[in-house]
Amino acid sequence: MSETWLIRGARPLGGEPADILIRDGLIDSIGAATAPAGAQAIGADGLIALPGLVDLHTHLREPGREDAETVETGTRAAALGGFTAVHAMANTDPVADTAGVVEQIWRLGRQAGHCDVHPVGAVTVGLGGARLAELGAMADSAARVRVFSDDGKCVSDAVLMRRALEYVKAFDGVIAQHAQEPRLTDGAQLNEGEMSARLGLTGWPAVAEEAIIARDCLLAAHVGSALHICHVSTAGSVEIIRWAKGKGWRVTAEVTPHHLLLTDSLAAGYDPVYKVNPPLRTAADVAALREGLADGTIDCVATDHAPHPVEDKETEWDTAAFGMTGLETALRVVQQAMVDTGLLDWAGVADRMSRRPAVIGRLAGAGGELAPGQPASLTLYDPAARDTVNPATHASRSRNSPFGGMELPGRVVATFLRGIPTVLDGKIA
Amino acid sequence: MNRHLISAGDLTRDDALLILDTADELAQISDRPIKKLPTLRGRTVVNLFFEDSTRTRISFEAAAKRLSADVINFSAKGSSVAKGESLKDTALTLEAMGADAVIVRHSASGAPQRLAGWVRGTVVNAGDGSHEHPTQALLDSFTIRRHFGRSASSRAGAPGAASPGSASRVPADGALDGLRVTIVGDVLHSRVARSNVLLLHTLGADVTLVAPPTLLPVAVGSWPCSVSYDFDSALPKSDVVMMLRVQQERMNAAYFPSVREYSRRYGLDAARMAQLPDQAIVMHPGPMNRGVEIAAEVADSARSTIVEQVANGVSVRMAVLYLLLGGAEGES
Numbered sequence: 001m002s003e004t005w006l007i008r009g010a011r012p013l014g015g016e017p018a019d020i021l022i023r024d025g026l027i028d029s030i031g032a033a034t035a036p037a038g039a040q041a042i043g044a045d046g047l048i049a050l051p052g053l054v055d056l057h058t059h060l061r062e063p064g065r066e067d068a069e070t071v072e073t074g075t076r077a078a079a080l081g082g083f084t085a086v087h088a089m090a091n092t093d094p095v096a097d098t099a100g101v102v103e104q105i106w107r108l109g110r111q112a113g114h115c116d117v118h119p120v121g122a123v124t125v126g127l128g129g130a131r132l133a134e135l136g137a138m139a140d141s142a143a144r145v146r147v148f149s150d151d152g153k154c155v156s157d158a159v160l161m162r163r164a165l166e167y168v169k170a171f172d173g174v175i176a177q178h179a180q181e182p183r184l185t186d187g188a189q190l191n192e193g194e195m196s197a198r199l200g201l202t203g204w205p206a207v208a209e210e211a212i213i214a215r216d217c218l219l220a221a222h223v224g225s226a227l228h229i230c231h232v233s234t235a236g237s238v239e240i241i242r243w244a245k246g247k248g249w250r251v252t253a254e255v256t257p258h259h260l261l262l263t264d265s266l267a268a269g270y271d272p273v274y275k276v277n278p279p280l281r282t283a284a285d286v287a288a289l290r291e292g293l294a295d296g297t298i299d300c301v302a303t304d305h306a307p308h309p310v311e312d313k314e315t316e317w318d319t320a321a322f323g324m325t326g327l328e329t330a331l332r333v334v335q336q337a338m339v340d341t342g343l344l345d346w347a348g349v350a351d352r353m354s355r356r357p358a359v360i361g362r363l364a365g366a367g368g369e370l371a372p373g374q375p376a377s378l379t380l381y382d383p384a385a386r387d388t389v390n391p392a393t394h395a396s397r398s399r400n401s402p403f404g405g406m407e408l409p410g411r412v413v414a415t416f417l418r419g420i421p422t423v424l425d426g427k428i429a
Numbered sequence: 430m431n432r433h434l435i436s437a438g439d440l441t442r443d444d445a446l447l448i449l450d451t452a453d454e455l456a457q458i459s460d461r462p463i464k465k466l467p468t469l470r471g472r473t474v475v476n477l478f479f480e481d482s483t484r485t486r487i488s489f490e491a492a493a494k495r496l497s498a499d500v501i502n503f504s505a506k507g508s509s510v511a512k513g514e515s516l517k518d519t520a521l522t523l524e525a526m527g528a529d530a531v532i533v534r535h536s537a538s539g540a541p542q543r544l545a546g547w548v549r550g551t552v553v554n555a556g557d558g559s560h561e562h563p564t565q566a567l568l569d570s571f572t573i574r575r576h577f578g579r580s581a582s583s584r585a586g587a588p589g590a591a592s593p594g595s596a597s598r599v600p601a602d603g604a605l606d607g608l609r610v611t612i613v614g615d616v617l618h619s620r621v622a623r624s625n626v627l628l629l630h631t632l633g634a635d636v637t638l639v640a641p642p643t644l645l646p647v648a649v650g651s652w653p654c655s656v657s658y659d660f661d662s663a664l665p666k667s668d669v670v671m672m673l674r675v676q677q678e679r680m681n682a683a684y685f686p687s688v689r690e691y692s693r694r695y696g697l698d699a700a701r702m703a704q705l706p707d708q709a710i711v712m713h714p715g716p717m718n719r720g721v722e723i724a725a726e727v728a729d730s731a732r733s734t735i736v737e738q739v740a741n742g743v744s745v746r747m748a749v750l751y752l753l754l755g756g757a758e759g760e761s
Contacts, residue, residue, distance in 0.1 A: 192647055192648075193647070193648050194648040194651045196646070196648070197646030197647070197648040197649060197651070197652070198623075199538055199539065199560060200538035200539075200557070200558050200559035200560030200561070200618075200620060200623060201538050201539070201558075201559075201560075202559075203646075203647065205647070269542060270538070270539030270542045270543055311515065314515070314517050315515060315516060315517070315543075316516055316535065316537035316539060316540045316543055317537060317538065317539045317543075318536075318537040318538070318539075318558070319537065
């Protein structure tokens, strides 16, 4: 598997152009280089080189909903989006709540080979919110699970959440909370505000997210554990997390690309492609999330890639499934929302989409820096490209991209996973 | 005017007045021995009801039949929909049958808008979830107009006819400028309230919503109306009081402590009715919970327009079908 590649003229983290020599799965050198014998060369003038992106929050749907996505199609989508590692959420069927299921998902990822797949283990048996799953067994399995989440459902029982936070300290785990107070969001459909009032859709109030985040920050502080907050969506949540971090508590948080760009006004036509949980919020929330990501209050971008088959979206709003695809558009959306607005530079993007999520996910050898001796997991990105998103061309098995029809900047040109190209010229290698 | 009628907010003031004036003309044929016009002969109108609503369905059915349309009633109960057929497949079936208009009632907000994307015919919203019920708002405005002497016929009969009480600002086009309408009850879940706020505002009326704070949307401040929690203070300033039905399922969900307390604070009884100005009328979209939001003696009083609203519903729905289906072209 020894391949030698010379990437000519790429700009590492948007800096000065340099040649990147990849040999034996590692970055051999960065700087002016001549191609060694047998090296394959890529002209990368104008392309940004970033460390391979790491997604803390992906729904691969396998096992159970292979009509929506499989590990194969989902990791293809990930590679095409510039990702070299994804965390596969636990809400599969069967739920990833045992060592057996997480090892199955981990093996499927290895077979697919498009990117690393790190299974997330469920916190509670069957996501039922009643009994802890065998967290230790999943941690000790071949999948080496470190991130645990009931995502899709909130661990709303305060005692159970406390115990989970405490228990995973034994193996340096982290609980990733889907913050949603269930009683305040019974039947909730859309951000509670002007749009939900006008459209007659049951409101999903910001307080239902913020109340759980506040509670869990306090719990994490009390027991000295690591808490990660999934898909932060409101301005108030950003403020609470800023406060908790100011106390020095071990709290991290993610934001999705769609919450950085889209608002609930898109629901006006009742098209469920805009239905997602947590819901799209207001322009003020979007601004606060961007600011939080820029100042580091929010640690990282995570896609919450949630594929659904057409029939689960071509319905009335109330009955449609929650969720949006996002792997193939994430970096482009972040460019639009954060880079082109001057809020983050490319080094900042690398930090929020590669380094920090790798740290939160306890991944050794991923999310590295671009430096000699590091694993050659990286992506080449053309920030000058621009086109209209067409979900029909996506590698994901599903088509529920809210960015369909939108013009976005950027194009992922190539992705390397430990020295092997997974994407070349924008296509699966 | 749009091809569909989904939201009262889609209607301009001119659109709304055209519908109301047309309804005035069509109302006259209800007084004839033969209550039928040939306007929509050969057209197919489908009543697609996913929710039980006998009164709205028969009102639309009567309206379509008086215009000579062929009417197909499609009730979701016991149909393929009950067996899990999607709204889209139902839409495609209707499309294949050549429906010129689909009148849809659905428990999900937005269902008519989704349907409009899947069929070629005209879609008329007959009530969707907690969203809107635009023909109810039209018939309510029609009823108010007649009572305050602002319909086309009353204007023709007595140019500049003053509506009692608020005579100062009677508009020439028969709109509702200056009239004070108070809507009372479960605004949060009411499609009737949403459509009425939009249409009454378009027609120039001053709308006040009265409800316990639990039954108002949190963003109600962005609506073109005033809001009060105090029914008694609103009464003397009301030309029209419109009572909303309290749904059974709200009564056990902590929106208010008890039905009796709701009734005491927000129900319209004889004592409250006595606080209204002389000319004021009392409306209710039906079906009523007598003794809860409205006392029987109020419902049956001379101020009550409840039965009249039902009759006006047919005329207004005739006008909507006539105008949306291009009945005028059909005649020529």
